[in-house]
Amino acid sequence: MITDGVKKKLREIFGKSNYLDSTEDRIAYSYDGTALLSSMPDAIVIPSSVEHISRLMKLANDAKFAVIPRGSGSGLSGGSIPSENSVVLLMSRWDKVIELDRNNLTAWVEPGAITGKFQTLVESHGLFYPPDPGSSQICTLGGNVAENAGGLRGLKYGVTKNYVLGFEVVLASGEVMRIGGKNMKDVAGYNLKDVLIGSEGTLGIFTKILLKLIPLPQTGRTLLAFYDSIAGAAETVSAITAARIMPAMLEFLDNATIRAVEDFAHLGLDKETGAILLVEVDGPRSAVEEDASAIEAICVKSGAKSVRLANDEAEGTKLKSARKSAFSALARIRPTTILEDATVPRSELATMVDFINVTAKKHDIEIGTFGHAGDGNLHPTGLTNERDHAEIARIESAFEEIFRKAVDLGGTITGEHGVGLAKKKFMESLYDTPFIKMMKKTKEMLDPNCVLNPGKIISVAPRCEGALPKSREQIEKLTSQMENPSEAYF
Amino acid sequence: MNLQDSKIKSVSNREAAKSTAPDGRFHLAISEELITQCMHCGLCLSVCPTYALTGLERSSPRGRIRLMKSVMDGTIPVTGTFEYEMNFCLDCQACQTACPAGVKYGELVEAAREYIQVNKKGFKLKRLLLKNFFMGRSGLRAVATVLRFYQKIGLEKVVIFLSRIVPIGILKRARLLPQLSDKFAIDVLPEMVEPKSAERGKVAVLTGCVMDAMFAEANLDTVDVLRENGWRVAVPHEQVCCGSVNGHAGDNETARTLAMKNIEVFENTGAQYYVVNSAGCSAFMKEYDKLLADNPEYSERAKRFSTRVKEFSEFIHETGYRKPKAKFGSTVTYHEACHLVHTQKISAQPREIVKDLAGDNYRELNEATWCCGSAGIYNVVHYDEAAKLLDRKLDNINKCGAHTVITGNPGCLAQIAAGAKNDGMDMDVIHLATALNRLYKTEK
Ligand SMILES: Cc1cc2nc3c(=O)[nH]c(=O)nc-3n(C[C@H](O)[C@H](O)[C@H](O)COP(=O)(O)OP(=O)(O)OC[C@H]3O[C@@H](n4cnc5c(N)ncnc54)[C@H](O)[C@@H]3O)c2cc1C
Ligand code: SF4
Ligand code: SF4
Numbered sequence: 013m014i015t016d017g018v019k020k021k022l023r024e025i026f027g028k029s030n031y032l033d034s035t036e037d038r039i040a041y042s043y044d045g046t047a048l049l050s051s052m053p054d055a056i057v058i059p060s061s062v063e064h065i066s067r068l069m070k071l072a073n074d075a076k077f078a079v080i081p082r083g084s085g086s087g088l089s090g091g092s093i094p095s096e097n098s099v100v101l102l103m104s105r106w107d108k109v110i111e112l113d114r115n116n117l118t119a120w121v122e123p124g125a126i127t128g129k130f131q132t133l134v135e136s137h138g139l140f141y142p143p144d145p146g147s148s149q150i151c152t153l154g155g156n157v158a159e160n161a162g163g164l165r166g167l168k169y170g171v172t173k174n175y176v177l178g179f180e181v182v183l184a185s186g187e188v189m190r191i192g193g194k195n196m197k198d199v200a201g202y203n204l205k206d207v208l209i210g211s212e213g214t215l216g217i218f219t220k221i222l223l224k225l226i227p228l229p230q231t232g233r234t235l236l237a238f239y240d241s242i243a244g245a246a247e248t249v250s251a252i253t254a255a256r257i258m259p260a261m262l263e264f265l266d267n268a269t270i271r272a273v274e275d276f277a278h279l280g281l282d283k284e285t286g287a288i289l290l291v292e293v294d295g296p297r298s299a300v301e302e303d304a305s306a307i308e309a310i311c312v313k314s315g316a317k318s319v320r321l322a323n324d325e326a327e328g329t330k331l332k333s334a335r336k337s338a339f340s341a342l343a344r345i346r347p348t349t350i351l352e353d354a355t356v357p358r359s360e361l362a363t364m365v366d367f368i369n370v371t372a373k374k375h376d377i378e379i380g381t382f383g384h385a386g387d388g389n390l391h392p393t394g395l396t397n398e399r400d401h402a403e404i405a406r407i408e409s410a411f412e413e414i415f416r417k418a419v420d421l422g423g424t425i426t427g428e429h430g431v432g433l434a435k436k437k438f439m440e441s442l443y444d445t446p447f448i449k450m451m452k453k454t455k456e457m458l459d460p461n462c463v464l465n466p467g468k469i470i471s472v473a474p475r476c477e478g479a480l481p482k483s484r485e486q487i488e489k490l491t492s493q494m495e496n497p498s499e500a501y502f
Numbered sequence: 503m504n505l506q507d508s509k510i511k512s513v514s515n516r517e518a519a520k521s522t523a524p525d526g527r528f529h530l531a532i533s534e535e536l537i538t539q540c541m542h543c544g545l546c547l548s549v550c551p552t553y554a555l556t557g558l559e560r561s562s563p564r565g566r567i568r569l570m571k572s573v574m575d576g577t578i579p580v581t582g583t584f585e586y587e588m589n590f591c592l593d594c595q596a597c598q599t600a601c602p603a604g605v606k607y608g609e610l611v612e613a614a615r616e617y618i619q620v621n622k623k624g625f626k627l628k629r630l631l632l633k634n635f636f637m638g639r640s641g642l643r644a645v646a647t648v649l650r651f652y653q654k655i656g657l658e659k660v661v662i663f664l665s666r667i668v669p670i671g672i673l674k675r676a677r678l679l680p681q682l683s684d685k686f687a688i689d690v691l692p693e694m695v696e697p698k699s700a701e702r703g704k705v706a707v708l709t710g711c712v713m714d715a716m717f718a719e720a721n722l723d724t725v726d727v728l729r730e731n732g733w734r735v736a737v738p739h740e741q742v743c744c745g746s747v748n749g750h751a752g753d754n755e756t757a758r759t760l761a762m763k764n765i766e767v768f769e770n771t772g773a774q775y776y777v778v779n780s781a782g783c784s785a786f787m788k789e790y791d792k793l794l795a796d797n798p799e800y801s802e803r804a805k806r807f808s809t810r811v812k813e814f815s816e817f818i819h820e821t822g823y824r825k826p827k828a829k830f831g832s833t834v835t836y837h838e839a840c841h842l843v844h845t846q847k848i849s850a851q852p853r854e855i856v857k858d859l860a861g862d863n864y865r866e867l868n869e870a871t872w873c874c875g876s877a878g879i880y881n882v883v884h885y886d887e888a889a890k891l892l893d894r895k896l897d898n899i900n901k902c903g904a905h906t907v908i909t910g911n912p913g914c915l916a917q918i919a920a921g922a923k924n925d926g927m928d929m930d931v932i933h934l935a936t937a938l939n940r941l942y943k944t945e946k
Binding site for chain 2: 034147
């Protein structure tokens with residue numbers, strides 16, 4: 013618990029109305045989008061200037077409390093879940109687009125700007141910001157940079173880091189650092205920009221971000237292919253790659269997901285379908301037409317039962333609805349939904365999906381898998397009930413096996429959601445020791461007192477973050493110590 | 503405003519709602535299944551008007567659900583902040599539309615409000631007054647009379663006094679009201695009116711309390727449009743308020759009495775469909791089956807009743823309507839009432855009709871599905887916040903450049919029209935039935 017003296021100082025820095033510590037507010041910032049994890053902060057602060065953040069970090073180093081940066085809290089690895097003795101730093105109100113430079117095709121944004129809104133804005137100028145996480149309606153660009161978020165268009169257009177030209181960042185010490193600029197080429201010094209991108213709020217707090225934009229593609233065409241098994245879909249993916257075609261989107265649904273989608277959205281899908289591939293090509297009109305018919309032929313040749321090619325945008329939207337409703341359909345089945353992102357080289361797609369299904373059966377749990385076939389980024393989605401502890405234990409062992417298998421296949425435990433708290437335990441056991449060591453040293457050097465989002469990704473030795481949030485039980489224990497029950501009504 | 507199982511159980515089970523845990527704390531009687539369905543993904547935050555106002559998690563759907571969960575688990579007691587957040591919520595149910603996990607947020611927040619109400623002092627008195635106010639036609643008259651009286655004398659105190667009794671924001675809003683109807687449609691119309699073209703069948707209409715008191719014209723237009731399209735229209739004079747006002751205030755007992763009376767009255771008309779032009783009322787009447795599920799005498803009849811209830815735009819879209827020869831001469835847009843788009847998922851039908859009436863003059867409204875801030879009692883308790891939401895709505899209307907705003911709920915009609923008038927905007931805010939009938943009239 014932070015001391016009264018610290019609380020007083022926080023109120024001085026941020027002003028009374030931008031300092032919150034009621035039990036209700038603390039509960040409301042005890043979670044993010046991650047299943048099963050939560051823990052209350054001691055207070056929440058809303059900064060109005062970079063200087064506020066700087067002063068906060070200095071105070072945190074002096075008084076030894078943790079600072080947890082938070083965007084919209086849609087993270088799926090527990091990155092913005094508070095740890096013990098912590099203050100949440102809320103960045104979501106910094107939501108402006110500062111500058112749109114149409115000559116250099118760049119934009120300066122505040123970190124709290126909502127990804128989807130930003131995309132709509134630039135598209136209205138004929139420009140394009142491709143990274144499109146499934147949460148784009150609510151996640152912040154700061155959160156995206158901190159997680160190096162991906163999305164559906166990763167195969168052709170890359171992920172967030174491919175669009176970050178620079179930023180202003182407050183370091184753990186409170187110093188303000190600017191890095192990068194509007195140059196498309198810049199090799200002055202170490203590439204520290206990429207060390208900070210994806211650092212999940214553990215190395216610095218982004219306060220201003222410079223993003224790269226590209227021209228909006230002229231047109232697009234959508235195609236849906238149905239297969240008896242995932243193998244045919246996987247073969248199609250390899251064949252498309254071999255034919256040197258780069259679709260903007262190459263997504264798949266497995267049988268469990270197809271069944272869920274059909275039950276929920278009644279699109280008239282055959283529930284026996286083994287897999288569906290959704291392909292979208294974009295670019296100049298002539299190239300799009302050519303690519304679309306080439307892909308159609310490849311699908312048929314690779315064993316698709318049927319292929320549907322959209323004639324116009326409206327039909328394309330219809331075809332996309334199966335993929336679009338995948339997550340909603342699965343999420344409705346059981347109370348708790350665990351959305352994972354194990355990733356493998358795309359040649360291992362079929363092996364991995366089959367392994368997931370076998371593992372789910374073995375542990376007697378439900379998992380539906382869909383995701384980005386083009387870049388091997390799978391979303392095995394576990395359906396369970398957090399109050400059924402036995403089932404939760406089974407699902408945890410299943411996922412452990414799945415992550416191990418992904419790494420064995422040359423893949424990774426997370427393609428886009430980050431490590432945070434949720435996958436931390438796999439880091440040390442599945443990755444090279446020198447890699448882990450270098451990360452720890454980096455963290456120790458940049459944040460010697462371990463005050464910036466401690467305990468996320470890795471623990472530095474000796475363990476400095478205090479007790480970490482584990483489960484709901486823990487928050488129940490914490491909240492029952494509510495200080496002023498006199499506020500209670502009845 | 504879904505009246506689904508959990509809520510009804512908690513109502514009929516007042517004692518259960520007050521049950522105490524071993525530690526002596528009160529517990530929220532919400533089904534655990536409903537609340538654990540929320541996976542705190544946050545996707546609903548992007549559409550929540552109150553979250554947009556404060557930027558604070560506790561005034562978001564996800565935050566409110568977590569607070570309810572905490573009260574339900576007994577981790578925190580019901581506090582002033584908890585009550586504030588439950589009532590600060592508009593119950594617009596935009597979050598329900600956005601939620602990928604199908605969380606029935608409306609049921610949750612209504613159960614929470616009811617729990618607060620039931621456990622609070624003074625509930626009995628309020629319920630008694632409400633009950634007398636809305637029972638029977640004298641109640642409807644009373645509302646209108648009070649409104650008229652208030653408008654004439656403009657006394658703030660009357661509003662404050664009444665707002666304690668009658669949970670409808672229109673009392674305060676009356677200060678800004680463009681005009682109240684001089685007459686009730688129900689007084690002007692006979693019990694049965696003939697179709698104006700080849701007869702297709704018989705429908706009965708609900709004239710509603712607020713709609714008839716403030717927008718009798720919309721009721722007359724509704725009847726006219728139905729007649730134009732070959733429907734014989736019954737206007738049962740014995741009809742009563744749909745009960746939503748009482749239901750919202752946590753008094754489902756009175757709501758049930760009203761529902762039974764309406765079932766009686768509408769059945770007697772022998773109509774095939776019951777056409778309702780107020781979004782809030784149609785949403786509530788479609789749920790009579792759930793409201794009366796435990797009543798052996800009425801459960802079957804209520805089921806039949808609910809299937810016959812059709813919202814106005816839904817009805818004419820489904821059964822087909824004659825397209826007027828003329829189109830609107832000025833720019834038109836469509837505002838989606840919460841109880842239509844979010845509660846009843848009726849969105850494509852009215853839009854299609856409006857687009858058709860407007861032709862090239864149709865303008866798309868940005869954030870058309872955002873609440874305008876009327877939301878029942880809302881503009882009394884949260885006047886400033888409601889005003890901000892109204893400003894946001896007016897701003898969007900201004901930007902789209904529409905002169906005529908069409909919508910399907912009396913609350914929205916009043917709120918937007920009042921705001922436009924206050925801001926000195928030249929804007930025509932009308933019900934869809936009025937829009938359609940105006941074009942029919944030009945043909946005469
Ligand atoms: C339904 C759903 C679908 C999703 N789909 C995708 C997807 O397709 N691809 C994908 O990559 N992710 C996806 N996500 C995960 C999540 O939305 C992303 O990780 C997103 O980048 C988080 O943004 P946020 O604003 O919510 O950040 P938060 O969750 O608040 O924070 C995430 C991390 O960033 C840090 N952080 C936030 N702001 C700052 C800042 N200004 N400076 C420094 N650190 C900061 C936090 O400390 C935390 O570690 C999905 C999530 C959901 C719920
Ligand atoms: S209500 Fe639905 S959209 Fe909102 S956080 Fe819960 S699951 Fe997500
Ligand atoms: S009902 Fe409306 S105001 Fe209430 S939480 Fe949902 S979106 Fe927000």
